[in-house]
Amino acid sequence: MQIDRITLTHVRIPLNEPFRISNGEVAEKDGIVCAVESDGLTGHGESSPMAGSFYSTDTPESCWKQLVTQLGPAILGREFENLDDASQWIDQQPGSNFAKVGIETALWDIEAQRQGKPLHRLLGAERDHAESGLAVGLYDTQEQLLNTIAKYLPDGYKRVKIKICPGHDIELIKAVRARFGDIPLMTDANASYTLADLNVYQKLDEYGLKMYEQPLKGEALEDSAILQRAIKTPICLDESLETFQDLERAAELQSFKIANIKIQRVGGFRNALKLYHRCRELGLSIWVGTMPELGIGQAQGAALSALDGCDYPTDVEASRRWFQDDIIDPFLAVKNGLIKLPETPGLGYKINEDKLRKYQIARQEIKS
Numbered sequence: 001m002q003i004d005r006i007t008l009t010h011v012r013i014p015l016n017e018p019f020r021i022s023n024g025e026v027a028e029k030d031g032i033v034c035a036v037e038s039d040g041l042t043g044h045g046e047s048s049p050m051a052g053s054f055y056s057t058d059t060p061e062s063c064w065k066q067l068v069t070q071l072g073p074a075i076l077g078r079e080f081e082n083l084d085d086a087s088q089w090i091d092q093q094p095g096s097n098f099a100k101v102g103i104e105t106a107l108w109d110i111e112a113q114r115q116g117k118p119l120h121r122l123l124g125a126e127r128d129h130a131e132s133g134l135a136v137g138l139y140d141t142q143e144q145l146l147n148t149i150a151k152y153l154p155d156g157y158k159r160v161k162i163k164i165c166p167g168h169d170i171e172l173i174k175a176v177r178a179r180f181g182d183i184p185l186m187t188d189a190n191a192s193y194t195l196a197d198l199n200v201y202q203k204l205d206e207y208g209l210k211m212y213e214q215p216l217k218g219e220a221l222e223d224s225a226i227l228q229r230a231i232k233t234p235i236c237l238d239e240s241l242e243t244f245q246d247l248e249r250a251a252e253l254q255s256f257k258i259a260n261i262k263i264q265r266v267g268g269f270r271n272a273l274k275l276y277h278r279c280r281e282l283g284l285s286i287w288v289g290t291m292p293e294l295g296i297g298q299a300q301g302a303a304l305s306a307l308d309g310c311d312y313p314t315d316v317e318a319s320r321r322w323f324q325d326d327i328i329d330p331f332l333a334v335k336n337g338l339i340k341l342p343e344t345p346g347l348g349y350k351i352n353e354d355k356l357r358k359y360q361i362a363r364q365e366i367k368s
């Protein structure tokens with residue numbers, strides 16, 4: 001596997017509604033599309049950190065810089081034994097996982113095309129679909145939250161995840177239960193609570209939720225273990241699980257019961273699979289989260305989510321859910337809560353070059 005050329009396109013697409021979580025808000029989605037050419041095949045990946053650096057310190061601008069000035073030129077012309085060799089090399093490079101994932105996942109697309117397999121089969125999935133869950137952000141009023149859920153529930157989403165933060169938690173869950181009854185429901189706090197709020201989670205225990213995603217700060221694994229012991233509902237870790245070592249430590253401390261694996265956060269499929277297999281060994285439940293990404297990243301998430309042991313619906317939603325437009329053809333669709341996975345080799349979605357040009361902020365070719 002030799003890397004012959006990389007074309008990076010930074011695109012920006014307006015969101016249907018602002019995406020607001022406990023520590024920030026965005027109105028547009030930035031993504032860096034990485035088209036990688038190797039041995040006559042072109043694979044696509046997406047580097048998709050949240051703009052505004054409120055999920056992690058990475059931004060579209062910082063990842064662009066790393067891809068254009070470091071990782072892109074470093075990998076160009078390099079010959080690798082195979083995909084695993086290339087993925088491992090990328091993992092060992094300096095820089096952010098959110099930058100590396102763009103190139104790493106493009107190589108999986110190339111390898112799947114070379115083997116004539118759909119991406120999810122290359123990853124080891126037997127299922128031909130992924131279950132999709134609806135995620136809703138924070139809103140100014142309860143009515144807006146309830147209306148958003150009501151708007152999308154008819155698409156059959158398999159569960160609803162609502163964002164919470166201190167002061168906007170129990171009342172929201174109470175209202176959702178009152179309006180929608182016993183739907184599968186979970187919370188995501190994006191690390192906005194501390195152990196001082198333990199009683200909030202004890203009260204939430206009364207509402208029969210599937211899980212509490214990332215109640216505490218990413219590094220607060222000891223505190224998370226204390227919280228987990230004090231409540232009935234399983235804790236799911238997201239921000240905490242950046243590396244394999246994080247997973248080992250959190251498992252040892254019993255800080256959680258469910259892992260949210262994000263391909264972006266861990267730097268690509270190789271690391272995502274490593275975490276996935278270790279979680280299976282440890283008997284931990286798994287599901288696949290998103291940033292959310294544009295179509296390429298979302299399609300990758302759906303593919304990973306088809307693996308056995310991904311016991312909960314993914315955050316991957318229909319293209320139309322968040323974005324006014326998307327760069328893939330066809331758009332990602334959710335029917336009866338399911339995303340049907342393509343059976344064509346590789347990613348299985350075409351990249352719409354006209355859309356790339358329409359939404360382009362910057363473009364850079366890296367070639368010899």
Ligand SMILES: [Mg+2]
Pocket residue numbers: 188190213214238239260289
């Ligand atoms: Mg999360």
